[in-house]
Amino acid sequence: xxxxxxxQTEISVVEKEDVTLDCVYETRDTTYYLFxxxxxxxxxxxxxxxxxxxxxxxxxxxxxxxxxxKSTSSFNFTITASQVVDSAVYFCALSEEGGSQGNLIFGxxxxxxxxx
Amino acid sequence: DTEVxxxxxxxxxxxxxxxxxxxxQHMGHRAMxxxxxxxKKPPELMFVYSYEKLSINESVPSRFSPECPNSSLLNLxxxxxxxEDSALYLCASSQEFGVEKLxxxxxxxxxxx
Numbered sequence: 052x053x054x055x056x057x058x059q060t061e062i063s064v065v066e067k068e069d070v071t072l073d074c075v076y077e078t079r080d081t082t083y084y085l086f087x088x089x090x091x092x093x094x095x096x097x098x099x100x101x102x103x104x105x106x107x108x109x110x111x112x113x114x115x116x117x118x119x120x121k122s123t124s125s126f127n128f129t130i131t132a133s134q135v136v137d138s139a140v141y142f143c144a145l146s147e148e149g150g151s152q153g154n155l156i157f158g159x160x161x162x163x164x165x166x167x
Numbered sequence: 168d169t170e171v172x173x174x175x176x177x178x179x180x181x182x183x184x185x186x187x188x189x190x191x192q193h194m195g196h197r198a199m200x201x202x203x204x205x206x207k208k209p210p211e212l213m214f215v216y217s218y219e220k221l222s223i224n225e226s227v228p229s230r231f232s233p234e235c236p237n238s239s240l241l242n243l244x245x246x247x248x249x250x251e252d253s254a255l256y257l258c259a260s261s262q263e264f265g266v267e268k269l270x271x272x273x274x275x276x277x278x279x280x
Contacts, residue, residue, distance in 0.1 A: 086268070094255060095171075095273040096210070142209055154223065155269070157209030 053078050055145050057158035064133050065166050072128045072161045074143030080104075085119065085126045086144040086155065096142065102126065133165045173258050173272035181280050182248060188275045190241040190258030198222075198264035199241040201233060202257040204274070210257055216241060217264035248279045 054077040064070045076085065087099040100110065102119050110117045114131045130137055140162045144155040171192045180186050190199065198217045202210035215223035216235040224233075230252075232244040241258055255274045261267035 088269075088271075093273055094257075094276075096257065096259075096269070096271040098268040098270070101268050154212050154215075154225075155210075160207075160209055 053145055053147060053156045055143050055156050055158035057141075057143055057161050059161045060159070061162045061164070063164045063166065066135060067132050068165075069129060069131050070133050070163065070165075072130075072141050072143075072163065074126045074128065074158060076124050076126065076143070076145045078145060078147055080147040082147070084146045086146070087117070087126075087128050088142045088144060089139045090142065090160070091139040099128075130163075133163075135165050135167055138163060138165045171258055171260055171270050171272035173256075173275050175275055176273070177276045177278075179278045179280060180245065180248065182250070184248075185244070185246045187245065188243040188256055188258075188277075190243075190272055191239055192260045192270070193239055194260065194262075194270065195238075196260035196262055196270070197238060198261045198267070199235060200259040200261075200269065201241070201243050202259060202271075204255040204257055206254075214243075215264060222264060245277075248277075250279050253277055253279045 056075045058073055083104045085102045088096040089099055090096045100117055107119050116129045118127045140160045142160045143158040146155050174189045200215050201213040203213050204210040212225050213227045214233045219235045230247050234242040255276050257274045258272045259269040261269050
């Protein structure tokens with residue numbers, strides 16, 4: 052069965068701190084995709100990244116970086132030097148190419164509060 | 168234009184009312200989605216349209232009726248809703264139906280009295 056676990060319900064940090072959001076997934080497929088979405092208070096989910104199961108290279112985009120480790124079924128997200136604008140709910144999601152045909156399985160989300 | 172536009176932003180309706188939610192995108196995307204999101208929960212998929220045809224209906228009650236008049240528009244018709252249907256309804260689109268990244272609208276916050 053597919054499952055995405057975000058064990059951290061809420062995290063609060065002070066501006067400029069680094070913060071890592073954890074994501075652990077379960078799937079029986081060998082081909083799958085992992086996503087991170089950001090949902091600010093305005094409501095819309097904003098796509099951050101998509102990785103496929105064959106690409107374990109870590110990725111960095113500005114202050115954001117992602118660590119994909121198949122050995123531990125984890126896809127963690129780190130924000131370096133956090134800013135108040137990073138305050139949002141962050142969702143990790145899984146999609147299996149064969150089975151659910153684009154149906155994203157979301158984790159429960161981690162609410163990040165960055166205080167000035 | 169990389170936007171998905173949803174109207175209205177807020178809607179209050181009684182259980183006997185009929186209302187519609189609207190969603191529009193002009194990115195040439197061929198897949199459009201309706202998600203329902205309760206407070207402090209992740210979004211849940213309701214419907215998927217691919218090339219204007221209904222591809223997925225996640226066992227949604229018939230009081231929710233989707234419609235895709237053309238490739239840019241997606242409607243969700245509401246009738247005889249229950250208070251537990253109160254939620255944020257999100258529309259999304261993607262280039263194709265599959266494992267593409269989704270572009271989301273900011274949602275319609277629906278309250279059913």
